[in-house]
Amino acid sequence: MEGLLLFILGLFILAAVFRLPFFVYILYVFFGLYLLSRVWVDRSAKALACRRDYLPRAFHGERIPVKLEVQNKGWLPLPYVRLHESLPVRLISPNFQRAVVSFLPKEKVTLDYELEGRRRGYYPLGPLTIHTGDLFGIRSVELQIPSDDHLTVYPRIIPLPELGLPAQTPMGTLATQQRIYEDPSRIIGVRDYQIGDSLRRMHWKASAAAGKLQVKRLEPAISIEAQIFLNLDAAAYTQGRVHDATELGIITAASIAHALVSKRQTVGLCTNGSDPLAEDHRYITLPPRKGTGHLVNILEALARVGTSEGHSFGDLLQQASMHLSWGGTAVVITAHADEELFSQLLMMKRNGFHIVLIVTDAREPFAAVRERARAVGIVAYEVWQERDLDVWRAR
Amino acid sequence: MSGAPDRVSIPGRFFFRALLASAMLSCIGVACYGFVRNIVDTWPGWWLPVLALLVSLESIFSERLANAPERHLEDAVRFRVAEAVSLVLVVRLVSSLAYGWPHFMGDLRMWTAEPWTILDLTFVLSTAILAGFWVVARKLGIALQSLEADPFEHALSPTDAEYDLRSSMPSRGLTDRSAEGRRVAGIFLGGGAVMLVLVGLSHINIAEMEVVEAANVRWLGSNLLAYFALGLALISEVRYATLVATWEVQEIPVLGQLGRRWLSLLAGSLLLVAVTAALLPTSYSVNLYQAISQIVQWVIYGVAYAIMLVVGGVGYLLALVMSLFSGKPVEAPPMTPMMEMPVFEGDAGGEPAAWWPLVRSLIFWAVIVGGGGYALFHFLQDRWGLFRGFHPWDLLKRFWAWLVSVWAKTGEVVQQVREEAARRRALRQSAAARSQRRRRRALTPRERVQELYVRALDVADRYGLGRAPNLTPSEYLPCLAPHVPEAENDLSELTRTFERARYSCDDVSPSDVERAGGCCEALEQALEARAASEAAT
Numbered sequence: 001m002e003g004l005l006l007f008i009l010g011l012f013i014l015a016a017v018f019r020l021p022f023f024v025y026i027l028y029v030f031f032g033l034y035l036l037s038r039v040w041v042d043r044s045a046k047a048l049a050c051r052r053d054y055l056p057r058a059f060h061g062e063r064i065p066v067k068l069e070v071q072n073k074g075w076l077p078l079p080y081v082r083l084h085e086s087l088p089v090r091l092i093s094p095n096f097q098r099a100v101v102s103f104l105p106k107e108k109v110t111l112d113y114e115l116e117g118r119r120r121g122y123y124p125l126g127p128l129t130i131h132t133g134d135l136f137g138i139r140s141v142e143l144q145i146p147s148d149d150h151l152t153v154y155p156r157i158i159p160l161p162e163l164g165l166p167a168q169t170p171m172g173t174l175a176t177q178q179r180i181y182e183d184p185s186r187i188i189g190v191r192d193y194q195i196g197d198s199l200r201r202m203h204w205k206a207s208a209a210a211g212k213l214q215v216k217r218l219e220p221a222i223s224i225e226a227q228i229f230l231n232l233d234a235a236a237y238t239q240g241r242v243h244d245a246t247e248l249g250i251i252t253a254a255s256i257a258h259a260l261v262s263k264r265q266t267v268g269l270c271t272n273g274s275d276p277l278a279e280d281h282r283y284i285t286l287p288p289r290k291g292t293g294h295l296v297n298i299l300e301a302l303a304r305v306g307t308s309e310g311h312s313f314g315d316l317l318q319q320a321s322m323h324l325s326w327g328g329t330a331v332v333i334t335a336h337a338d339e340e341l342f343s344q345l346l347m348m349k350r351n352g353f354h355i356v357l358i359v360t361d362a363r364e365p366f367a368a369v370r371e372r373a374r375a376v377g378i379v380a381y382e383v384w385q386e387r388d389l390d391v392w393r394a395r
Numbered sequence: 396m397s398g399a400p401d402r403v404s405i406p407g408r409f410f411f412r413a414l415l416a417s418a419m420l421s422c423i424g425v426a427c428y429g430f431v432r433n434i435v436d437t438w439p440g441w442w443l444p445v446l447a448l449l450v451s452l453e454s455i456f457s458e459r460l461a462n463a464p465e466r467h468l469e470d471a472v473r474f475r476v477a478e479a480v481s482l483v484l485v486v487r488l489v490s491s492l493a494y495g496w497p498h499f500m501g502d503l504r505m506w507t508a509e510p511w512t513i514l515d516l517t518f519v520l521s522t523a524i525l526a527g528f529w530v531v532a533r534k535l536g537i538a539l540q541s542l543e544a545d546p547f548e549h550a551l552s553p554t555d556a557e558y559d560l561r562s563s564m565p566s567r568g569l570t571d572r573s574a575e576g577r578r579v580a581g582i583f584l585g586g587g588a589v590m591l592v593l594v595g596l597s598h599i600n601i602a603e604m605e606v607v608e609a610a611n612v613r614w615l616g617s618n619l620l621a622y623f624a625l626g627l628a629l630i631s632e633v634r635y636a637t638l639v640a641t642w643e644v645q646e647i648p649v650l651g652q653l654g655r656r657w658l659s660l661l662a663g664s665l666l667l668v669a670v671t672a673a674l675l676p677t678s679y680s681v682n683l684y685q686a687i688s689q690i691v692q693w694v695i696y697g698v699a700y701a702i703m704l705v706v707g708g709v710g711y712l713l714a715l716v717m718s719l720f721s722g723k724p725v726e727a728p729p730m731t732p733m734m735e736m737p738v739f740e741g742d743a744g745g746e747p748a749a750w751w752p753l754v755r756s757l758i759f760w761a762v763i764v765g766g767g768g769y770a771l772f773h774f775l776q777d778r779w780g781l782f783r784g785f786h787p788w789d790l791l792k793r794f795w796a797w798l799v800s801v802w803a804k805t806g807e808v809v810q811q812v813r814e815e816a817a818r819r820r821a822l823r824q825s826a827a828a829r830s831q832r833r834r835r836r837a838l839t840p841r842e843r844v845q846e847l848y849v850r851a852l853d854v855a856d857r858y859g860l861g862r863a864p865n866l867t868p869s870e871y872l873p874c875l876a877p878h879v880p881e882a883e884n885d886l887s888e889l890t891r892t893f894e895r896a897r898y899s900c901d902d903v904s905p906s907d908v909e910r911a912g913g914c915c916e917a918l919e920q921a922l923e924a925r926a927a928s929e930a931a932t
């Protein structure tokens with residue numbers, strides 16, 4: 001209500017001139033309303049708090065219900081509050097949720113909405129912008145309730161049940177009969193005794209329980225690892241295909257990691273992409289591990305990661321391959337294979353690694369690349385679109 | 396046009412708003428009546444507030460009807476003319492009927508005999524006042540009508556055929572409802588100001604020109620309160636309607652019982668403020684200075700009393716501790732005469748006044764001063780941005796730095812002047828001392844000759860014919876001689892005598908000194924004469 005202060009001033013003058021008690025009373029009323037509105041709105045707006053109830057991780061295509069709970073923690077009611085929840089446009093359209101509510105003291109209001117994991121990513125939810133005011137239009141306040149809530153949408157995982165990348169050895173654990181490679185501290189089960197088994201490997205308690213000789217099965221001491229190298233340097237991709245090719249690379253990496261972990265193999269991830277959560281701009285490196293927990297870590301990293309500028313993939317290969325165990329498999333996912341990359345892959349091959357090359361943005365006929373790779377014992381695939389991953393599904 | 400709003404039918408909320416606005420204007424009519432009655436107490440103007448209410452209602456609803464989309468221009472003209480004539484007739488009949496039936500019948504007879512007598516002063520003034528109400532009510536009607544959400548305002552999809560048309564419309568075809576809200580608030584506050592002036596003037600006894608609270612005008616205060624209550628309710632309703640329409644246009648869902656809660660909160664807040672204001676004193680019996688001094692006295696008394704209590708308590712505890720060592724029982728300390736509580740002296744002087752009027756006055760002044768301070772604080776706070784680029788502290792600092800630099804430079808200059816003065820003084824002193832020293836001892840004839848030659852050089856130097864440092868006396872002689880041809884011999888004599896006295900071992904007699912003195916004087920006279928002749932030419 002514009003001009004109210006001016007009116008109060010005029011009223012004050014008239015009250016002083018006429019000295020009529022009810023003029024002073026009206027002055028009190030208006031000043032009280034002015035004061036009440038200001039204090040009321042300012043205080044009660046600050047007493048609003050919100051909380052989001054949702055699952056912070058989702059798979060691609062999954063629908064994520066979110067409950068936004070807004071509470072008035074103060075003792076003053078709010079006549080109206082316009083809520084505006086900002087949301088990622090990639091998850092919902094339009095990219096906001098709005099509602100108008102009123103609050104009694106300590107009242108909670110819940111807003112339900114649903115997000116759809118249309119694209120992988122690490123998305124902020126909120127902030128919640130609230131707009132409130134008094135009953136007479138004297139005072140209105142708009143403020144934001146900052147939010148630390150994020151939603152991680154994992155990249156699309158294409159089931160690759162028949163994945164068997166290098167022909168020489170299966171992915172993961174290297175089969176070995178030499179006991180020097182077995183770790184006696186890691187028993188993974190028992191089996192029936194066979195002639196030639198050492199007596200030191202007998203499991204006497206299990207033998208007594210089973211009524212026949214049982215031998216401990218030990219986990220191999222040497223674990224042959226698979227490491228996925230993902231090139232996300234934007235400069236390596238052709239300009240018009242940066243987004244599609246990198247996304248395809250990420251999907252391929254996620255699918256391969258999932259396929260390997262589901263086969264109880266060891267897998268790691270190295271990429272030169274940028275992670276919004278990383279404080280420094282170093283390479284993202286997840287050392288090879290087993291298990292679903294580790295797969296989740298890989299998927300989260302792949303969900304967050306984006307293209308980077310000026311982070312050389314060659315350096316990444318050079319640094320990361322130094323920590324890879326002998327006999328391990330390096331799955332190299334990159335834009336295209338040039339001379340420099342081939343020379344590095346060849347060096348890795350000579351150092352005892354098995355190389356799988358996957359290109360997503362080939363700049364020359366892929367048949368030539370494949371022939372060249374085959375000549376040096378490297379398996380090469382081209383993934384131009386998701387359907388190309390069928391090569392592993394069909395096998 | 397299927398989406399056009401139905402302007403002809405009157406929804407309940409609009410009727411409610413129109414009733415509030417008309418009742419508000421009717422209160423102004425009551426104030427007008429009270430004001431006129433204060434001047435002409437025989438005027439039976441009770442019908443003025445009633446007609447103000449009816450005229451306002453008619454104006455608001457007729458505006459709604461006139462703006463119906465299906466009404467054509469010629470219909471609107473006929474509509475307005477018929478409306479005006481009807482209203483004027485009603486005013487004429489009612490203003491006459493107010494004096495009673497016989498008077499009305501007499502007026503009828505007079506009007507038929509002399510039609511111009513219809514236009515008497517009371518009728519014209521009443522019609523003018525009511526026309527004012529009609530105009531204000533029409534403005535309110537326009538504002539209230541625009542508060543309703545128009546289906547045309549709903550956001551269109553970019554693929555919609557009318558999207559481009561809408562985009563090219565002013566404000567994208569949206570109504571600025573907040574402007575309409577401001578208009579209603581402006582009318583309310585303006586009407587309130589008029590009411591306050593009218594009611595204030597109604598309380599003035601015109602004969603004695605003083606404010607009175609007579610019983611016959613006391614009801615005007617209630618009317619004033621009713622006006623503000625109705626106005627605040629209307630403002631709140633307009634605010635609510637504005638918000639709801641905006642949300643509707645923006646397609647924001649409204650959850651819960653918003654309207655009901657709004658009404659409850661409005662009633663509650665108005666009641667709270669009204670009751671609180673009723674509890675506060677509306678007048679004072681103690682002026683501000685007295686009230687403040689009384690508070691200061693009480694504060695001083697309280698602090699002193701607290702200090703005395705603490706000191707007494709500590710003393711008693713110390714006495715207890717000392718009694719443990721001395722073995723004597725503690726005696727009760729003598730009662731210290733307490734300070735007397737400051738008593739407020741009323742206007743009678745010397746007589747203690749009742750505390751309640753004092754407390755009421757204190758509350759009154761606290762509210763007034765607190766309110767004024769609060770308003771002033773927010774006035775400055777709201778305008779603080781204007782002075783954001785203005786840093787008085789920086790300016791003061793720069794001014795101070797300038798003053799310091801000026802002071803320092805002045806100091807330097809004064810120091811230089813002092814040093815120069817001291818140097819000159821020292822030179823003068825050393826020259827005087829040297830001459831004194833010379834005077835003190837008797838000079839030999841040889842030294843006297845040398846002194847005379849130096850004096851001659853000084854004189855020549857004074858006339859611009861000084862000796863260059865590289866010239867020997869013999870070399871200087873041909874340089875100076877052409878300028879003083881009449882004293883050339885004297886100059887030669889003086890030079891030879893000086894060379895003999897200075898560079899030879901020959902004796903210099905006092906007669907040589909006398910001759911040298913004469914040559915020196917002759918040279919001085921020649922130089923003086925030369926300077927005079929040059930000045931003359």
